[in-house]
Amino acid sequence: MKRLIEKGLMFGNLFHVSTPALVERYNRALHHLTGKRTEQSDFHIDLSGFSPEIGDEFDDPLYLNHRGVNRQFILLSTEQKRCPLLNIKFSTSRAILKQFIEENESQLFALTATDAVAGELVNSVFDISDPARLFDVGRVTVEADTTGRTIAHADRLHGLVDRFKTEEDGWFDDVLIAEMIGLAQKSGDITRNPVRLARKTYAQTDFWTAHFGGLYLFRSVDHPAIITTGDKDALGDLPIKYIFDLGDRNRIAKFFDYNDLVEPIVKARGIDAAAILRQKMDFIVIDAAADLGLDLDARSRGDVRRLARQVSDRLPRAYHGLRELLHWAEEGGSWPRISSDDPAYFYSLRAADTPHADLVNMLLAELCPLDIRQLFICHKDLFYRLYRTWPDTKRAFVADFLEREYQVDKAGARAALFGREPDMAGRTPVEDIVARVGPWGAVRR
Structure with missing residues (x-):
């Protein structure tokens, strides 16, 4: 694998953690999530904050992904959105985590300037010891906060501010005012710099998973099916009509065609x-x-x-x-x-x-x-x-x-x-429009 690493084809585009400040922030987040700390002073991390070097140190490639179900993450910079995601157990994880960073980029940029953001992709289940449990996986919720609990403090402060403004005796409540001041010292000025992160839930109906040797689950198509790379008989009874393995070439072809x-x-x-x-x-x-x-x-x-x-x-x-x-x-x-x-x-x-x-x-x-x-x-x-x-x-x-x-x-x-595809906003590329109507635009009657 050394040849792939040298050519940037493996572990390429990882985020380099090399300064003492970033290492300490990472360690605070790592201890917050797992109770462990790394002795590494220089390492690389992927989109989720997983480090191959630390995985080797702990002899645990899943130290941020216990049982391969609810992936935890550590963000030191919004630049991690450009990184690959290593040791994927669900094909949807990278898209979900990248979308979360992009949707909260300004808030995360401010938060990671002084602290690490730690969180988890919370699945509908916590254990997939049986293939049937895959059908309980329907959504993923992203939960995140800094190691100093800045988000939690800000949310608490928002509630206290609302009480201060609406309660008749709020102006004279010394205990309420003192608590607001204390929280403001931890969260900052929430009126000028709001630090709320969207706690968003993402659908996960169709996906590949590395569990059970590799499975493809298509549930939202007209004719749902599960396709395994192993022995389909070993999966047991599943709540789906069609179960194929890679030897069922005709049936997979029909599945593609029908859908x-x-x-x-x-x-x-x-x-x-x-x-x-x-x-x-x-x-x-x-x-x-x-x-x-x-x-x-x-x-x-x-x-x-x-x-x-x-x-x-x-x-x-x-x-x-x-x-x-x-x-x-x-x-x-x-x-x-x-x-x-x-x-x-x-x-x-x-x-x-x-x-x-x-x-x-x-x-x-x-x-x-x-x-x-x-x-x-x-x-x-x-x-x-x-x-x-x-x-x-x-x-x-x-x-x-x-x-x-x-x-x-x-x-x-x-x-x-x-081939060319519409951009993220659904717009057709300019070249396709020109090819369709000509360089001078559509002819008007």
Whole structure:
């Protein structure tokens, strides 16, 4: 894994905690949440405040995520919103925590100037020892305060101020006034600098979880289902009609189709389908060549064609199915009939434009593990696990490729794969509008 770390492909973009003041704030928050303190004087933290170095020190990668259910967090800076979230147990955790920071950014910026903010993503349940408990997970509430309880003091002070203003004898209540003064010394001037954080609850109906070997739960679609990466019989009785494992390719394909969750890459708008298909084929060639121990110093398409000729008798059906699709996309002709039984089938799909797109792309990455770029982008947990099992030649090729083709322009790579999408406000990009109505605007009658 050292190669990935050196290239910024693992533990990249973490927040560096290097000053004594920040270390002390972190330790206060850590003790507040867990009763522990770190001896580290220099470490890195992710979006939630988890530090790989401290995880090694405690020999506990879940020291801020007990039982992997209610993730605790420590915020030292609003810049943590740009960091990855490590050791994810629920796919929704990063989006929820990032949204919480963005919705409270000005308040958090003021609070973290002098103290750490500690909190928890409180699930509907505290223990998931049985798969059926996953269906009790329906919402996540974010609770947070500084280690000095600034938010709690401010809330208390707001209530006292209301009493002072409304009670008939409030002006003459020396005890009330003294308590207000004492709280104001702890919370600051709440009239000029309000420090309330929104205690917001987020829905969590559709998600992936690392529990029970990995499960995808789709509850809000027209035809709900749970898809496990392990043995579906081991899950027992669950309160849902459809339960699939990765071997149920036909049933998963129908699930995608019935819920309009996917679309063929060759028919998707806003992307270069032929380029994506070629790249997927290249990854399959690289995997076959690595199994044979061949040199993988392939940086051009000509190099990959040379490898493809060398391993032509070892290329799987998925490669040939994608080649048929590429031929149709570039030269036309009859549409290649690729059924869900065909190993190329899921490689030929991408998530449709729905609220479930990220979760669907994550599942597609699981179904298409040879597509190392989509695997890295959409399912890093699985990518790192599979990376450890690859021959060193493949690990070297993959790390170099991702550094060269993805790391330098992440947004561009995502746009090339998944196409342009509306921005956060729902506006269509300007380029799409120009393409639709022309550079001089729409023609008016």
